[in-house]
Each structure stands twice: as structure tokens, then as C-alpha cells.
Amino acid sequence: MILELRDIRKSFGSKQVLDQISFQAEGGKAFGLLGRNGAGKTTSIRILMDVFPADGGSVLIDGQPINYKKVRIGYLPEERGLYPKKIIIDQLVYFAELKGMNHKAAVKAADYWLERLGMAEYRNKRLDTLSKGNQQKIQLITALAHNPDIVILDEPFSGLDPVNAMLLKDVVKEQIAQNKVVLFSSHQMSYIEEFCDSIAILNSGKIVLHGDLHDVKRNYVRDRLVVRTERPENIIADFGKRCEQIDDCTLFIQLAAPEEKQSVMQQLTSAYDIDEIKVFEPSLNDIFVEYAGDKTDKEDRQ
Amino acid sequence: MTQFGKILKFELKYYIKNKVFVGVTVFLVLAIAAVMFFPRVSGIFTKNKKSESSSELSVMLLKTDSPELTELLDNAFGEAFTGYHVQTTSDSDSAIQEMITSGKAECAFVITGMTSYTYYVNNLSMYDQNTSIADSILQNICRMSAMVSAGVPEEQAGSIMSMEIKHQTENLGKDQMQNYWYTYIMIFALYMVILLYGQMVATNVATEKSSRAMEVLITSAKPASMMFGKVIASCLAGLFQLVSVFGSAILFYSLNKKHWGDNPIVASIFDMPPGLLVYMLIFFVLGFFIYAFLYGAIGSTASKLEDINTSVMPVTMLFIIAFVVVMYSFGSGNVDNTLMKICSYIPFTSSMAMFTRIAMSTVPWYAITASIAILIVSVIGIGILSAKIYRVGVLLYGTTPKFGAIMKAVWKA
Numbered sequence: 257m258i259l260e261l262r263d264i265r266k267s268f269g270s271k272q273v274l275d276q277i278s279f280q281a282e283g284g285k286a287f288g289l290l291g292r293n294g295a296g297k298t299t300s301i302r303i304l305m306d307v308f309p310a311d312g313g314s315v316l317i318d319g320q321p322i323n324y325k326k327v328r329i330g331y332l333p334e335e336r337g338l339y340p341k342k343i344i345i346d347q348l349v350y351f352a353e354l355k356g357m358n359h360k361a362a363v364k365a366a367d368y369w370l371e372r373l374g375m376a377e378y379r380n381k382r383l384d385t386l387s388k389g390n391q392q393k394i395q396l397i398t399a400l401a402h403n404p405d406i407v408i409l410d411e412p413f414s415g416l417d418p419v420n421a422m423l424l425k426d427v428v429k430e431q432i433a434q435n436k437v438v439l440f441s442s443h444q445m446s447y448i449e450e451f452c453d454s455i456a457i458l459n460s461g462k463i464v465l466h467g468d469l470h471d472v473k474r475n476y477v478r479d480r481l482v483v484r485t486e487r488p489e490n491i492i493a494d495f496g497k498r499c500e501q502i503d504d505c506t507l508f509i510q511l512a513a514p515e516e517k518q519s520v521m522q523q524l525t526s527a528y529d530i531d532e533i534k535v536f537e538p539s540l541n542d543i544f545v546e547y548a549g550d551k552t553d554k555e556d557r558q
Numbered sequence: 559m560t561q562f563g564k565i566l567k568f569e570l571k572y573y574i575k576n577k578v579f580v581g582v583t584v585f586l587v588l589a590i591a592a593v594m595f596f597p598r599v600s601g602i603f604t605k606n607k608k609s610e611s612s613s614e615l616s617v618m619l620l621k622t623d624s625p626e627l628t629e630l631l632d633n634a635f636g637e638a639f640t641g642y643h644v645q646t647t648s649d650s651d652s653a654i655q656e657m658i659t660s661g662k663a664e665c666a667f668v669i670t671g672m673t674s675y676t677y678y679v680n681n682l683s684m685y686d687q688n689t690s691i692a693d694s695i696l697q698n699i700c701r702m703s704a705m706v707s708a709g710v711p712e713e714q715a716g717s718i719m720s721m722e723i724k725h726q727t728e729n730l731g732k733d734q735m736q737n738y739w740y741t742y743i744m745i746f747a748l749y750m751v752i753l754l755y756g757q758m759v760a761t762n763v764a765t766e767k768s769s770r771a772m773e774v775l776i777t778s779a780k781p782a783s784m785m786f787g788k789v790i791a792s793c794l795a796g797l798f799q800l801v802s803v804f805g806s807a808i809l810f811y812s813l814n815k816k817h818w819g820d821n822p823i824v825a826s827i828f829d830m831p832p833g834l835l836v837y838m839l840i841f842f843v844l845g846f847f848i849y850a851f852l853y854g855a856i857g858s859t860a861s862k863l864e865d866i867n868t869s870v871m872p873v874t875m876l877f878i879i880a881f882v883v884v885m886y887s888f889g890s891g892n893v894d895n896t897l898m899k900i901c902s903y904i905p906f907t908s909s910m911a912m913f914t915r916i917a918m919s920t921v922p923w924y925a926i927t928a929s930i931a932i933l934i935v936s937v938i939g940i941g942i943l944s945a946k947i948y949r950v951g952v953l954l955y956g957t958t959p960k961f962g963a964i965m966k967a968v969w970k971a
Contacts, residue, residue, distance in 0.1 A: 338774065339771050
């Protein structure tokens, strides 16, 4: 199954929130939708879930307009919350039924997931008697119980302790293994790097970067060196503005072009006392800051 | 089961499992049972007390200056004031006043001539009829003595005085006196249930929004299904409570009917025509929908639960104004005044205004049909509009948006 958002536009009043958004997410792979707060992630997700219509563009499944009666979507919203005063099993069954399950199947699915996430003992308790982490797990069940084809997880790891985070990782891997489209939205880049095969970065309602994560990293211009030395001051004096000190012993050296790499490395190792030298490989975090940061931030860095 | 059906079931379950809802309903039924069984239970005691009661009547003092009048007035007052133990006295006025203020006597008539007297009473009740009774006694005595002194034989004068006028009233419409109490109770019940349950809908929606349950709900169900599910569930809960209260009242009354005997108010309440109950049902359901939809829409625009009270104020005010207009016309007895006629066709007021007119007056069938038709069309219109406001409102967080901004967003949606 391939989920595609094509040329999606959306305005609220005079403010254009999404401007020709397009991306694809494939079944059996996780897709990371990244962006700063207010970039348009939640609006994209809501359009994808048919909460409100787009002003233009289309949501497609395998190239055809999505049929919401046939395609089941599970959603873990960033703003968590269920009915605090209601019995857990009642609300889990209610949400599963709303997603189209019959009562019997909904009870069975809710019980399976309570067991799977180690929450069976809280089945007949009120939600507000649970800790925050456990409430998160209940919320996760509402996203998964109805066996959705598309799973949308907005900041799924926030608020989870390391043990629960491991449990959630296993669940996410299971969902991917079941050939589902898993769409991640998170600011925790380490998790995105761990799970996602491809990403899209949204900035001010536009897709500024889209593609396979490995390709994105590989295509990143390799024109910076990372140098570790006990005496950075000598290098700084010689390289001037091309040099940026990161900490006491670490420097970034900007190359005029990637091809300059060899010669500059030789120059550095022969002229200075160097402990370590390598080409700078950006992390997803660096890429995110690069693409999702303000223009002024970028200019400052350049 | 459709999505709407699932929401309705879930919301109804909320009321049925709600301890306050169950508690209030049980309390009301028990209270009605206590009132309805009271005459049966208390009757055991009153049988023995009846003989003593005559000596426990309030004392009315009677003082006259002329001794020849004393016996005549004593008899006449004794016959007229059956609720009092009439005692003649020759004490001074100050002593009489003293007796009244100390509570030994309730009131006193000091007759100062054939056509004048002073009435002493500690606290003059709004419903005190004693002076008008005394006036007619004295008038009769004056007329009798005038006729006798003019040469009319005493017997003839007596028969002239006791001449009775026979009359009969042919009521072609409704008897307001008889309809008064049950109409009063029904309007009050309508008012209470619509206000209480309407506000519950608003709180319910705002709770879902503030607890962020809405984030999942809005992606799981259509706003119209959610709005209609909630409103109809609370309407059914309100109806259930109304039926419990009225049903138990009718049941308990029929069990104790003979013990209530000749109490005219109670008899008139339970003598309500069944057709009126049908009208009450129609106007309750339609009136409820109008307000519950509005409350639901307003609830969806509030971000925090504490904003609800101020947000719903305009709707509550509208409803209270409708209630005041109806109650004022109802109290004045003129339920067919122009204001009431206009209010009978305005959807926000017609549920109470038209119902009151049907109960207390004679309204042509086409007027009733027109009023109900306007209400039905308005319910559908307001329902659709509210579902749209709801869809826009539930996704707006932060400060409560202005009405104009919401309508603009609804128009665009």
C-alpha cells in the first residue's frame, strides 16, 4: 500500500498553512514527517484523516483517491487525552466501535492490547487512576486496537520511561512488519533515525526536504571537516573565518569544495598536532536544523 | 450499529451510570411518594384529633357598645366565622390589643356603631377576608332593621334578605382555574429540564475538548453524528427523568386517591387531559433540541471548562426571558396577549409559549400546526448549524473565539 499526499493546499483565513504539500509513504516502512511547531504537520495529518478538507490537492492510496470507509487509520495525537472519569475498557471498546468494529471484536481487541502492553490489571479502572505513562499506553491502544492500515503516531515516545519506550519500539516494529504504513511525527530525531526509511521536512507549510533518509544523508554536501586537537588556537589563527570552534578541542573547518578534502587533510596532519580528523557526516538533527530553521539562522551559520 | 447509534449508546450509558443522575431521579420519586402517601399515613392520627380540634380554634374577640346588639352579633359572627371560636368581651380596647399581641386571641372586632367598627389583628394576612365578611354581616343587619322600621314585616324582610340569585357558567373554552396548577407544574418542569440538561450538553462537550479526548473523537466520528448522539442522549435522559417523576406521581396518586378526597388543587393537577401530555412531550422534545444544540455548539468553542459558565450565558438569558414572558402572561391570566402570540411562533420561545396557550386557552389547530412546523424546521436548521460550529469549534484552542470569527470559519467549512 502506498499513501500519497499530492499538492495539498490549505488556508485558515488569510494564512496559508499548507502550500502544495506532496509526499509518499509506503506500507512496511516507517515515514517521518518532521517540522518545527506550527510548520503544518498536524494540519497535514488532519487532512489525511479527513477531519477537514484541503483547499486543493488529493490524498491517494495506490494512486486512487482514498476511500475512508475501506482504509482504517489509527491515530495517536500529540495532545493526549481520553475520558479521565470513565472505565478504561469502556472507552477502548467505544473508540474501536467508532472505527467500525463490532462490539465483540472490539472487546477482544482491547483485551489483547491491554495484555500485550501489560495493562490488563487496569482493565476495569478509571483512566485518571493511572500514571501518565500508563495513560499513554491506553491512548496507544485506541490507535491500534482496530487493526488500522495506516498508523499515525504523533510524538509517540514523549513522556515514556526507557522500559515503556522499549515496549513501544517493539510494537512499532511489529506494525511495520505487518506491512502497515507507519507515519511518525516527532522532534526526537534519534527515534526517527532508528525507525524511518524516508522523511519529509515541513517548514512554513512547504516541503523543504523529502526522500529516503540514507539518500538524504549521502547527498548532503561533504564540505566540512571535524578536527580534534589539543591546540586549536594555531589552526584558528591560520584558517580564520573558515574555522569554527565547537568546544575546547573540537573545530569545524569549512572547505571551499568537497574536492578540497584530501589536500586540506594532508595540510592539517602535517602542520599541526592533530588527534583526529574526519569528514563531517550530518545527523538527522543537523539536517533538521539546516532545513527547518529560520532563514536568518541558516544565514548566521553560513 | 451506525456510528450515531454507538455514540448515542455510549452517551446514554454515561447518564445511566452517573450516580448523581440516578440519585436525583430516585430522590425525586421518593419525595413524590412521600407527598402522595402523606394523607394516608397521617390520616391515622387525624381521626383521633378531630374531636379535640374545635376547642383548638383561634379565638376571635367581639365587643359591642350597645348591649341589645351583642347577642345578635354574637350569633351572626359565630355562624359566619366557622373557623374561629367567637368570644364576646367587654374589656377595654387596650386589653383587647394586649390579648392579640400576646397571642391569646388572633383578632378582634370592636363594633362602634351599626355602620362602623375597628378590626384588630396582629399580622394582617394577604388573604385575610374577615373584614369583608364582617362588612356583609353588618350590612345585612342594617338593611333588616331599616326594612323593619319602614314597616316591612320581619318575615318578609328575612326572605328578601335571603333571596338567592341562581347563575350558571357555560365555559366554551378552558377553565383556567382548573388548568392553572398542572400547567404551572408542566411549564416549570419544561424550564428546569431544558436548562439543566442543555447545560449538561455544553459541559459534556467542553469536557471532551479540555481533556483532549476530542483529538481522537474527531478523527473517529463525524461531527454531526457526535452532536446529534449527545443531544438525543441527553434528551432521552431528561425525558426518562420527566416520565419517572410524572409517572410515579400519577401512580402514587391513583393508589392514594381516596385519601386525598376533596383537595381541589391536587384533584385538578391529576385531572389533566392526556392530550396535553402529548403536547408537552412534543414541545419538550423540540424545545429541548433547539437549546441543547445551541449549548452543544457553545460548549465546543470553549477551551476550558471554567469558560463554560460565561459562554452559555447568552443562551441561558434567552431562555430565561422566554420563561419570564410566559410566566408573566400566565400569572396575569391573559395568555393570548399579542406578545404571547408572537412568542408562539419564535422557535426559542414557542415551546413554552404555545404550550401554555394550548393548556390555558383555545388555540386553533392551524396555529398549533404552524408553531410545531416552525419548531421542526428550526431544530433541523439549528442542528446542522450547530454541527458545523462544533466541527470548527472543537479544533480551536486558546482564547474563546469571537462569534463573528466562528461564523466566518463555519461559512468557509
